[in-house]
Amino acid sequence: MRKQQSFLRERFAKDSYIMTTLVSKDFKLKYRRSVLGVAWSVLNPLLMMVALSLIFSHFFRFQIENFPLYLILGNTLFDYVSRSTNYGMLSIIDAAPLIKKIRVNKAIFPLEKVLFELLSFAISLIAVALVLIFFQIIPTANILFLPLLMLYVTLFASGLSFALAAFAVYFRDLVYLWGVVVLVWMYATPIFWPIDMLPDYMQTVIQFNPMFHFVTYFRQIVLWGDTPSLFSNLICLGMGLATFAAGYLIFRKLQRRFILHV
Amino acid sequence: MSKSQLTNKHAVKPTSAMNTLQSMNDNDAMSFNSTNHASNALAEVACAGAPIDASLPDYAIQIKDVKMVFNMASEQLNSLKEYVIKLIKRQLFFSELLALDGINLNIQRGDVFGIVGTNGSGKSTLLKIIAGVLEPTEGSCVVNGVIAPLIELGAGFDLELTARENIYLNGSLLGYSKSFIQENFDDIVSFAEMHEFLDMPMKNYSSGMVARVAFAIATVIVPDILIVDETLSVGDMFFQEKCERRIQELIDNEHTTVLFVSHSIEQVERICKKAIWIDKGHTQMIGDVNDVCETYKNSQ
Numbered sequence: 001m002r003k004q005q006s007f008l009r010e011r012f013a014k015d016s017y018i019m020t021t022l023v024s025k026d027f028k029l030k031y032r033r034s035v036l037g038v039a040w041s042v043l044n045p046l047l048m049m050v051a052l053s054l055i056f057s058h059f060f061r062f063q064i065e066n067f068p069l070y071l072i073l074g075n076t077l078f079d080y081v082s083r084s085t086n087y088g089m090l091s092i093i094d095a096a097p098l099i100k101k102i103r104v105n106k107a108i109f110p111l112e113k114v115l116f117e118l119l120s121f122a123i124s125l126i127a128v129a130l131v132l133i134f135f136q137i138i139p140t141a142n143i144l145f146l147p148l149l150m151l152y153v154t155l156f157a158s159g160l161s162f163a164l165a166a167f168a169v170y171f172r173d174l175v176y177l178w179g180v181v182v183l184v185w186m187y188a189t190p191i192f193w194p195i196d197m198l199p200d201y202m203q204t205v206i207q208f209n210p211m212f213h214f215v216t217y218f219r220q221i222v223l224w225g226d227t228p229s230l231f232s233n234l235i236c237l238g239m240g241l242a243t244f245a246a247g248y249l250i251f252r253k254l255q256r257r258f259i260l261h262v
Numbered sequence: 263m264s265k266s267q268l269t270n271k272h273a274v275k276p277t278s279a280m281n282t283l284q285s286m287n288d289n290d291a292m293s294f295n296s297t298n299h300a301s302n303a304l305a306e307v308a309c310a311g312a313p314i315d316a317s318l319p320d321y322a323i324q325i326k327d328v329k330m331v332f333n334m335a336s337e338q339l340n341s342l343k344e345y346v347i348k349l350i351k352r353q354l355f356f357s358e359l360l361a362l363d364g365i366n367l368n369i370q371r372g373d374v375f376g377i378v379g380t381n382g383s384g385k386s387t388l389l390k391i392i393a394g395v396l397e398p399t400e401g402s403c404v405v406n407g408v409i410a411p412l413i414e415l416g417a418g419f420d421l422e423l424t425a426r427e428n429i430y431l432n433g434s435l436l437g438y439s440k441s442f443i444q445e446n447f448d449d450i451v452s453f454a455e456m457h458e459f460l461d462m463p464m465k466n467y468s469s470g471m472v473a474r475v476a477f478a479i480a481t482v483i484v485p486d487i488l489i490v491d492e493t494l495s496v497g498d499m500f501f502q503e504k505c506e507r508r509i510q511e512l513i514d515n516e517h518t519t520v521l522f523v524s525h526s527i528e529q530v531e532r533i534c535k536k537a538i539w540i541d542k543g544h545t546q547m548i549g550d551v552n553d554v555c556e557t558y559k560n561s562q
Binding site for chain 2: 013014017018020021022025028029032097098099100101102103104173256259260
């Protein structure tokens, strides 16, 4: 038992070191040779927000208070999930030369991509802070719930990435399909439209969209300054955990034959 | 077939009591590995560090009835469309390739084992199974100790990164800790002889230079088992000699078990003490390196 424990501890230490070196590699490569570098992680969500709020406030005229803030919150969070699942999905295929030659824990690769995107998300929070300052909104103490939300969403994104990475090894078509799915999913999530514009039955349907819960949670703690209820915490945690567990099980089941297919 | 059975007698046969104990150990090891066969050789340090079971013979590697079947059809199917077409045409899982069949091999600690055979005979497949990268279709492979795999040097290098960054990246993938890499950084660099290019992206390196760095990283630890697969052919003559010296050092001073694959029979004869000859996935002969190489050379 103790042998197994120290075995696991050693493995964990090693895997987390690999993960850090991979994240730092991604970070270096992402910003290498760009003039503004990391600043893009802040600028990008800001520019997106400006563009989207120009478009939507002119064409749709939703009655949403602090619309740009509403928008950037939904957008950055959705971006985090969309990017981490997209890169996570490709992680095993991209790591093919490695997997074929070195004996490593394959779960590292999708997880590393999610953590890297989590880092980008954390940087993009600076953009959110700038918008808060611009609109002179002082967040309440409820903003302290943010790490909790990040945990929920990270669990969720990791689970999805595990499953997608495993399936993508067997069917490359998934890579193209997922882009479309994410697009539809983005429109089905209240990122730039208000939830009360939906008819009643759709308000029930949208409860099944995990991103709806995460985005609402995010706005609650940052924009509206509400304390998220125990119920919404449980829902977000439950969705995160269930997705993580399912994704990881799929990944573990399929990973043995990865090497024959990558 | 009869020939391979004959040669199997060369392999050490454990007694029946040892056999049962060993099979228990096998199961143990397999279940350990089954959680993640690819976890890493270093993970086994934990096991190796623990007092070694007295019943465990001094084997570094035990390969039992290993069979490896590749599914030729499934290797090419990359998309759903192809899959459906093949399914309709009933061509799915059409051809199977038997890469290895009934390989039995026990390698003792400190053995220096050469693997010879023509191209496509299954040498690399066998090495991949030993390195834990591939799982055999049937049979088992138990490895006791830390493996330094030199299967195609430079796996895990990102050529956009500099050599310095790659040493850390590759080191971590081989299971080294950060402090270990920091301590041995200078050794790696001086062995590879590339002080002046340390902060240059590796895409500007020649393949020989990449191989130098990779060899230096892989052999900076004292591995229990060193797997060398055609790697020495990349570097220049002097570096090849240097690598050979380093391998010889590991063999003489540290009793490292070495598995050596090379198409240069002279090199195999020079470095190895024993050898196995594999042909089309079957063991042709196991035994003293000179005998095996002699027979192999005459078979052509």
